[in-house]
Amino acid sequence: MLVYHLPGTFETRENHLDLLWEAGATGLEERAGLIRAYFDERLDLPTDIADGEWRAEADQDWLAQFKANLRPVRAGRVTVVPPWLLHEVEPGQVPLVIEPGMAFGTGHHATTRMAVEALSALDLGGQRVLDVGTGSGVLAIAAALLGAGSALGLDIDPLTIPIARENAEINRVPPGRATFLEGSVGLGQELPEDAAPDGVFDVLVANLYAELHDLLAGEYALHLRPGGPLILTGILTSKLDLVRTALDREGFGDVTVREDGEWVLVTARA
Ligand code: SAM
Structure with a gap:
């Protein structure tokens, strides 16, 4: 699973959430001062949201x-x-x-x-x-x-x-x-x-x-x-x-x- 870690919260980066969706994020989550954006593939992102880090994370049964x-x-x-x-x-x-x-x-x-x-x-x-x-x-x-x-x-x-x-x-x-x-x-x-x-x-x-x-x-x-x-x-x-x-x-x-x-x-x- 590919997750893009963007520093900040939904509130502090309110104006950047649309950019993540437009870039193809399949889901957004906020946890411990980070926005976690889920992607199917690694992409070049617009400058405003380029200060994050790509991470490959083990798949988990999130619901369980x-x-x-x-x-x-x-x-x-x-x-x-x-x-x-x-x-x-x-x-x-x-x-x-x-x-x-x-x-x-x-x-x-x-x-x-x-x-x-x-x-x-x-x-x-x-x-x-x-x-x-x-x-x-x-x-x-x-x-x-x-x-x-x-x-x-x-x-x-x-x-x-x-x-x-x-x-x-x-x-x-x-x-x-x-x-x-x-x-x-x-x-x-x-x-x-x-x-x-x-x-x-x-x-x-x-x-x-x-x-x-x-x-x-x-x-x-x-x-x-x-x-x-x-x-x-x-x-x-x-x-x-x-x-x-x-x-x-x-x-x-x-x-x-x-x-x-x-x-x-x-x-x-x-
Ligand atoms: N009442 C629940 C609670 O307190 O946990 C759910 C609150 S949830 C934050 C807000 C709900 O309001 C959503 O289900 C959404 O679909 C609905 N909603 C959004 N705009 C609305 C509107 N103008 N009139 C009625 N419902 C609306």
């Missing part, structure tokens, strides 16, 4: 290795766990089973973990929760397991919807307590009336990215009842101000910020 290294992730009252580690969930914790690797949201990313923690800190009893960018469904399912009356997960990627539905079934979420639909807020899409009358929810959570939060902040205000908690993550620390400004513009208050490494979670109230 990834699965072997997975640990349960404790996030507040919830432990996100792959099916084969269910027995490791501590008594008193709410187990949330996610089969890793099928859609974003195994609990291992700081943003997912912080969002589950933020949900777990709320009293969700009977509440209507909207999860924008649901991926594996992890946040909507967490909300349902924490007692939400209903949770609606939306994602623009149609491939995520059957995965999220299957994860809800694995977690024995009663039918109707977690619903997953292709779509988003801000697309003029009617949201199901039984999920929330007039499309207004008690809690809104979204793990997207700062620029999208900026674009969608007005929609968040429309879909959240006055005083309802908003939980936003997927935000790089360097882009926090963009989100703060958007929340201010749309009249959100009580803003709190939590950081984990380069990632931020913001909470606010409508």
